[in-house]
Amino acid sequence: MKRALLVLVFLLAGCGVGVTETTGVSMSAQPPLPGTFNDTDVMFLQMAVPQHEQGIEMTRLAEKRAARKEVRELAKAIRVTQEDEVRQMRKWLTRWDQPIAPDLDPSAHTGHGGMHGTDPAILQWLRDTPAGPDFDTRFLNLLTGHQHGAVELARLEEKGGFSKDARALAGRIVQSRTAEIQQLARYL
Amino acid sequence: MSMKRKLIMFATAAVIAPLGLVVLPAATASAHGYILSPPSRQAQCAQHTVSCGSIQWEPQSVEGPKGLRSCNGGVERFADLTDDSKPWKVTSVGRTVNFTWTFTARHATYNFEYYVGNTRVAEFKLNNQQPPPTLTHPVNLGNVSGRVKLLAVWNIGDTANAFYTCVDLQVGGSSPEPAPNPDPQPNPAPPASGTWATGTSYAAGAVVTYNGTTYRALQNHTALPGWEPPSTPALWQAV
Numbered sequence: 001m002k003r004a005l006l007v008l009v010f011l012l013a014g015c016g017v018g019v020t021e022t023t024g025v026s027m028s029a030q031p032p033l034p035g036t037f038n039d040t041d042v043m044f045l046q047m048a049v050p051q052h053e054q055g056i057e058m059t060r061l062a063e064k065r066a067a068r069k070e071v072r073e074l075a076k077a078i079r080v081t082q083e084d085e086v087r088q089m090r091k092w093l094t095r096w097d098q099p100i101a102p103d104l105d106p107s108a109h110t111g112h113g114g115m116h117g118t119d120p121a122i123l124q125w126l127r128d129t130p131a132g133p134d135f136d137t138r139f140l141n142l143l144t145g146h147q148h149g150a151v152e153l154a155r156l157e158e159k160g161g162f163s164k165d166a167r168a169l170a171g172r173i174v175q176s177r178t179a180e181i182q183q184l185a186r187y188l
Numbered sequence: 189m190s191m192k193r194k195l196i197m198f199a200t201a202a203v204i205a206p207l208g209l210v211v212l213p214a215a216t217a218s219a220h221g222y223i224l225s226p227p228s229r230q231a232q233c234a235q236h237t238v239s240c241g242s243i244q245w246e247p248q249s250v251e252g253p254k255g256l257r258s259c260n261g262g263v264e265r266f267a268d269l270t271d272d273s274k275p276w277k278v279t280s281v282g283r284t285v286n287f288t289w290t291f292t293a294r295h296a297t298y299n300f301e302y303y304v305g306n307t308r309v310a311e312f313k314l315n316n317q318q319p320p321p322t323l324t325h326p327v328n329l330g331n332v333s334g335r336v337k338l339l340a341v342w343n344i345g346d347t348a349n350a351f352y353t354c355v356d357l358q359v360g361g362s363s364p365e366p367a368p369n370p371d372p373q374p375n376p377a378p379p380a381s382g383t384w385a386t387g388t389s390y391a392a393g394a395v396v397t398y399n400g401t402t403y404r405a406l407q408n409h410t411a412l413p414g415w416e417p418p419s420t421p422a423l424w425q426a427v
Contacts, residue, residue: 077409080422176414
């Protein structure tokens with residue numbers, strides 16, 4: 001049983017593994033095996049982890065430097081929820097025996113709209129911005145763009161993912177990031 | 189392992205495997221940018237100031253061929269943006285307006301253009317440089333006055349495409365009609381029971397119930413959809 005599962009996992013792993021053979025028998029009513037996943041799930045998690053980590057760094061900076069208390073509080077709430085999500089996502093990748101790091105071959109992701117992360121130069125720009133009202137404006141603007149990236153990524157998972165857990169997480173990401181974007185705009 | 193189980197597994201693999209393949213070629217538009225302030229039409233959709241279709245998820249993706257003069261860049265699924273009868277919030281401005289863009293990808297840029305009707309009121313050239321992380325253009329609207337729908341176009345340097353974003357403005361003098369109330373929609377009642385509610389500001393130590401479980405807030409925050417207590421252990425601890 002275990003062996004067969006491993007084979008199944010192997011079949012599903014990796015970006016663009018060409019398993020096209022089907023039996024021709026309609027099995028659409030078959031419930032999924034618990035814990036199974038597809039390429040999209042793996043890619044979603046592998047891309048979401050660094051995407052989240054960038055957001056964590058941005059919010060960490062804001063907790064220290066934002067002039068307004070409400071901005072610092074929102075930043076902290078976003079950071080701790082994203083840290084939870086990262087822990088969860090790493091756990092799933094480990095359980096599925098998949099590397100945490102995404103496939104860095106850019107062509108592996110061309111069909112998926114790129115990496116959805118924020119340009120490292122932007123992060124550096126925020127790091128170099130000292131505390132003050134200017135920081136608040138930059139942070140709010142940059143995190144808005146960044147969280148849009150998270151929504152895009154999560155919607156790919158909602159459309160093409162297979163794992164019930166990962167899809168549920170994607171649904172929560174779409175909801176919470178959308179609400180965060182509204183909140184960020186209110187402070188802008 | 190029984191034959192039957194093996195068969196089920198094989199069949200499941202056969203069902204799953206093509207699923208994985210089906211999504212691969214489904215290229216989606218990647219991230220880009222739009223005007224965040226004053227709030228453009230897509231910003232208002234994203235912020236749920238106005239109720240919209242799929243544009244609310246991807247306000248940064250209004251991409252079409254260069255040369256259009258439409259708020260939706262010719263993208264059918266973003267038709268909301270061309271609907272002038274929607275209750276767009278109109279921003280009162282003076283003669284000079286600062287337009288601030290937010291980007292999710294900073295494409296090499298030919299220029300940014302600002303139009304009122306068919307008149308180009310401003311152009312900012314970037315000579316195929318990447319725009320900086322955030323960008324504000326001060327635009328002098330000249331003789332324009334009253335209620336206007338301004339169209340901003342971000343022309344990409346290395347593709348045939350541009351990004352489109354419309355901003356509703358009341359220029360000079362009288363204040364615009366008061367914006368209609370935002371749609372009373374944002375929070376569809378959660379199917380869950382309990383006292384936890386989105387939009388509520390909770391202080392650390394606050395106690396709520398959610399689906400029969402009691403939780404204590406671990407830190408100050410405003411509850412958002414997607415931050416339900418069972419899925420945010422960093423915010424809520426079951427007690």
